[in-house]
Amino acid sequence: MKTVLIGVGQAGGKLATEIANFDAEMEFGAVTGALAVNSAKTDLRSLPLDTVLIGQDRVNGHGVGGDNELGAEVMQADSHEVVEALEGRITSEAEAIWVAAGLGGGTGSGGAPVLVKELSRIYSVPVYALGVLPGQGEGSMYQVNAGRSLKTLAREADATLLVDNDAWHSAGESVEEGFDAINKAIAQRFGLLLAAGEAVEGVGESVVDTSEVINTLRTGGIAALGYATAEAAPDAEENINVVMSTARRALLTGTSLPDATEAEAALLAIAGEPDRLSRKGVERARSWLEEELGCMQVRGGDFPLGSERVAALVLLGGVERSKRVEQFFERAKAAQQETDAIEEERESADSLFQNDQLDNLI
Numbered sequence: 348m349k350t351v352l353i354g355v356g357q358a359g360g361k362l363a364t365e366i367a368n369f370d371a372e373m374e375f376g377a378v379t380g381a382l383a384v385n386s387a388k389t390d391l392r393s394l395p396l397d398t399v400l401i402g403q404d405r406v407n408g409h410g411v412g413g414d415n416e417l418g419a420e421v422m423q424a425d426s427h428e429v430v431e432a433l434e435g436r437i438t439s440e441a442e443a444i445w446v447a448a449g450l451g452g453g454t455g456s457g458g459a460p461v462l463v464k465e466l467s468r469i470y471s472v473p474v475y476a477l478g479v480l481p482g483q484g485e486g487s488m489y490q491v492n493a494g495r496s497l498k499t500l501a502r503e504a505d506a507t508l509l510v511d512n513d514a515w516h517s518a519g520e521s522v523e524e525g526f527d528a529i530n531k532a533i534a535q536r537f538g539l540l541l542a543a544g545e546a547v548e549g550v551g552e553s554v555v556d557t558s559e560v561i562n563t564l565r566t567g568g569i570a571a572l573g574y575a576t577a578e579a580a581p582d583a584e585e586n587i588n589v590v591m592s593t594a595r596r597a598l599l600t601g602t603s604l605p606d607a608t609e610a611e612a613a614l615l616a617i618a619g620e621p622d623r624l625s626r627k628g629v630e631r632a633r634s635w636l637e638e639e640l641g642c643m644q645v646r647g648g649d650f651p652l653g654s655e656r657v658a659a660l661v662l663l664g665g666v667e668r669s670k671r672v673e674q675f676f677e678r679a680k681a682a683q684q685e686t687d688a689i690e691e692e693r694e695s696a697d698s699l700f701q702n703d704q705l706d707n708l709i
Contacts, residue, residue: 348541348557349442351433352381355462356418356455357390358479358526359383359448364394365534366447370541377541380436384429384462386410386421386454399432401425401458411453415492418457426465437470442557444474446504448496451481451489456496464503473561476504477537479529480675482512487682494679497569506564506664508537509571510603511671536574536603539660543616543650555616555648563614563646566665569672571604573597573661579623589657590617590628594636597659604663604671611665612644613637619657624649636661 354363360383370378383394386402387410400408402421411417422429437444446463448455459476467474478500481489500507512525515532543555564570575596579586594615598608615636617629626649633647640663650660666672 369538375542415457422458422461447477450493460499473505490682573602579657587628594632607669610663615647618650
C-alpha cells in the first residue's frame with residue numbers, strides 16, 4: 348500500500364518516524380512521504396521528518412498543554428499549512444493517507460480528527476487513522492481526551508486502526524522505554540501491513556495485495572492488527588501446523604487491541620520465503636479465522652518475504668463492539684465524571700470567596 352504518513356502531536360511524530368525508518372530499512376518503498384505536525388516546537392526539532400508547526404499565533408510554539416479542544420482549534424486554523432506541505436507528496440501512486448496520533452495528549456487527540464476530516468474533503472484516496480490509546484495508569488485527562496478523540500476519529504476516518512498502550516507494555520519498563528518499545532512494535536507490524544503487495548521477493552501462490560487491505564478496512568469504524576512469528580522448516584509441507592499456530596497466536600495473543608475477537612471483516616497474510624509457505628496451512632488458518640470470528644468476509648494469502656521465519660498478520664475491520672473498546676469507553680466515561688466532580692468542587696470553593704457577606708471581613 349503506497350502511503351503518505353502524517354504524524355500529529357508528540358506521540359504521532361515519533362510513531363511516524365519509526366514507521367518511516369522501518370520501511371526504509373526493509374527497503375519496502377511503501378511509505379512515499381512522511382510529515383510531522385505539532386504545536387510544540389521542541390518536539391519537532393529532534394525528528395528527521397519534514398515538519399509543520401501549527402498554532403504559533405495561539406501558543407507561540409509551546410504546545411497546547413494537553414488541552415485537546417485547543418489542539419482542535421489550532422489545527423482548524425492552520426490545516427491549510429499542512430495541506431500546503433503535502434503538495435507534491437500525494438501523487439497518483441498514493442493509495443492511502445494515514446494520520447498517526449497518540450489519542451491521550453492535546454495536539455494529537457484534538458488535531459488528528461480535524462486533519463482527517465480536512466484531508467478526506469480534499470483527496471479521493473482513503474484517509475485512515477492510526478490511533479494509540481493511553482494506558483490505564485496514564486491519568487484521567489488522557490482517558491478523557493482519548494474518549495473524545497476516538498469517537499470523532501471513528502466517524503471521520505475511513506477506518507481507525509487502534510493500538511492499546513497496555514497491549515505491549517512490559518512490566519519493569521520506564522515510561523520512556525515503554526513508549527519506545529511500543530513504537531517499534533507498531534512500526535514493525537504496521538510496516539509489514541503497508542508492505543503487503545509492495546515488497547514481493549519471489550512469487551507466492553496467492554499474494555495479498557493493497558486492494559485486499561482496503562476492502563478489509565472498508566467496513567469503517569475501528570480496526571485492529573495482530574501479529575506473531577515462528578521458526579519455519581525449509582519444506583513448506585512441514586509448516587502446515589506452524590502456519591496454523593502462528594495465525595492463532597496473532598489473533599488470540601498478539602493483537603494491537605486485546606480481546607478483539609469479533610469483527611466484520613478480516614485479512615490473514617502469511618509472510619515468509621515462498622518455498623517455506625504452506626498453501627494448505629494458509630487455507631486452514633483462514634478457515635479457522637473465519638470460524639473464530641464468526642464472519643464471512645475473511646481474506647487470506649501469501650506475503651513472499653526473504654526470511655527463514657513465518658509471520659502471520661491478521662487485520663480486523665469493524666471491531667468497535669469488542670470488549671476492549673467497551674471497557675475503554677467505560678474508563679473514559681468514569682474519568683470524565685471524576686474530572687467534572689473535581690471541577691464542581693473547585694467552582695464551589697471559588698464561590699465562597701465571592702460571597703458579598705464576606706466583603707466586610709476582608
